[in-house]
Amino acid sequence: xxxxxxxxxxxxxxxxxxxxxxxxxxxxxxxxxxxxxxxxxxxxxxxxxxxxxxxxxxxxxxxxxxxxxxxxxxxxxxxxxxxxxxxxxxxxxxxxxxxxxxxxxxxxxxxxxxxxxxxxxxxxxxxxxxxxxxxxxxxxxxxxxxxxxxxxxxxxxxxxxxxxxxxxxxxxxxxxxxxxxx
Amino acid sequence: xxxxxxxxxxxxxxxxxxxxxxxxxxxxxxxxxxxxxxxxxxxxxxxxxxxxxxxxxxxxxxxxxxxxxxxxxxxxxxxxxxxxxxxxxxxxxxxxxxxxxxxxxxxxxxxxxxxxxxxxxxxxxxxxxxxxxxxxxxxxxxxxxxxxxxxxxxxxxxxxxxxxxxxxxxxxxxxxxx
Numbered sequence: 001x002x003x004x005x006x007x008x009x010x011x012x013x014x015x016x017x018x019x020x021x022x023x024x025x026x027x028x029x030x031x032x033x034x035x036x037x038x039x040x041x042x043x044x045x046x047x048x049x050x051x052x053x054x055x056x057x058x059x060x061x062x063x064x065x066x067x068x069x070x071x072x073x074x075x076x077x078x079x080x081x082x083x084x085x086x087x088x089x090x091x092x093x094x095x096x097x098x099x100x101x102x103x104x105x106x107x108x109x110x111x112x113x114x115x116x117x118x119x120x121x122x123x124x125x126x127x128x129x130x131x132x133x134x135x136x137x138x139x140x141x142x143x144x145x146x147x148x149x150x151x152x153x154x155x156x157x158x159x160x161x162x163x164x165x166x167x168x169x170x171x172x173x174x175x176x177x178x179x180x181x182x
Numbered sequence: 183x184x185x186x187x188x189x190x191x192x193x194x195x196x197x198x199x200x201x202x203x204x205x206x207x208x209x210x211x212x213x214x215x216x217x218x219x220x221x222x223x224x225x226x227x228x229x230x231x232x233x234x235x236x237x238x239x240x241x242x243x244x245x246x247x248x249x250x251x252x253x254x255x256x257x258x259x260x261x262x263x264x265x266x267x268x269x270x271x272x273x274x275x276x277x278x279x280x281x282x283x284x285x286x287x288x289x290x291x292x293x294x295x296x297x298x299x300x301x302x303x304x305x306x307x308x309x310x311x312x313x314x315x316x317x318x319x320x321x322x323x324x325x326x327x328x329x330x331x332x333x334x335x336x337x338x339x340x341x342x343x344x345x346x347x348x349x350x351x352x353x354x355x356x357x358x359x360x
Contacts, residue, residue, distance in 0.1 A: 037226055038300075038303070039300045040297060040300045041306075042298070044296060075313075075315070076296070077295035077296050077318070081221060161222065164223065167223035167226050168223070
């Protein structure tokens with residue numbers, strides 16, 4: 001009897017858990033990236049961004065991600081390289097201070113694995129982007145994380161003498177992680 | 183002490199000495215030149231080459247120390263005072279320590295900056311510390327300070343060699359002639 005009751009509670013609890021929607025905890029996220037310079041990996045991250053995330057595994061059509069990145073908040077190898085990347089050849093933050101991602105469609109592709117389609121805006125250029133998303137459950141919260149690759153020349157990031165990819169590669173790998181709470 | 187010390191350095195020791203002398207001079211000169219450059223693809227290239235040279239020198243100094251510890255160098259001239267022999271010994275130790283620490287602090291600086299080193303585009307070296315800007319600045323300052331210390335010691339080393347050659351006329355430099 002006790003055992004059955006216990007099972008009911010467990011099933012009930014997991015049902016609640018499954019249907020719950022989760023939103024981002026402010027300030028919990030990380031957006032890092034890795035570029036390649038002369039064949040060597042270069043790490044960086046953004047210190048300031050805002051993420052308006054809503055995720056419900058049972059209601060994907062109403063789940064969404066709106067992310068705005070303050071490009072000036074970049075953390076790179078040195079102040080010199082940060083100043084350079086804020087300049088007109090790279091992000092040109094005077095004219096385009098932010099990058100944006102707005103999801104339009106989220107689909108499940110495997111257990112806790114999703115693909116998020118959306119529009120990415122950077123340096124005045126908008127391109128569709130598909131971002132893989134993995135949900136994991138830890139310590140009563142959930143984390144949403146993923147990795148994808150962008151081509152900087154698609155967005156004129158690093159133009160002029162920088163556009164050649166022998167010194168700074170075209171591909172930039174972006175890693176993100178957000179902690180979600182009910 | 184029955185075994186007599188050799189009259190000349192071994193060819194390997196002589197080779198390593200001059201290869202490192204040339205390599206250190208180039209790495210120092212390039213280091214001075216590149217830090218003043220404006221950021222450009224050329225600057226990134228030359229930084230990478232400087233790092234490759236630094237890693238090479240780091241490997242060579244360990245080979246050199248291994249060789250030195252297994253091959254007895256010629257003794258210092260008996261005409262030198264005990265104190266001067268001691269100073270010479272300390273100076274040589276300091277040169278070896280700097281030749282280890284300088285590439286190491288360069289590697290630490292690059293690691294803390296979040297820039298990995300891939301030796302000749304083939305061998306990725308591990309980042310020794312996580313990305314941390316204040317740490318990066320600290321290792322940069324240390325790398326520079328150790329380089330200036332090395333420069334002073336090397337100038338002293340060259341001056342001492344010339345003194346032996348032209349003042350004492352004891353033919354000391356012949357022991358290191360290639």
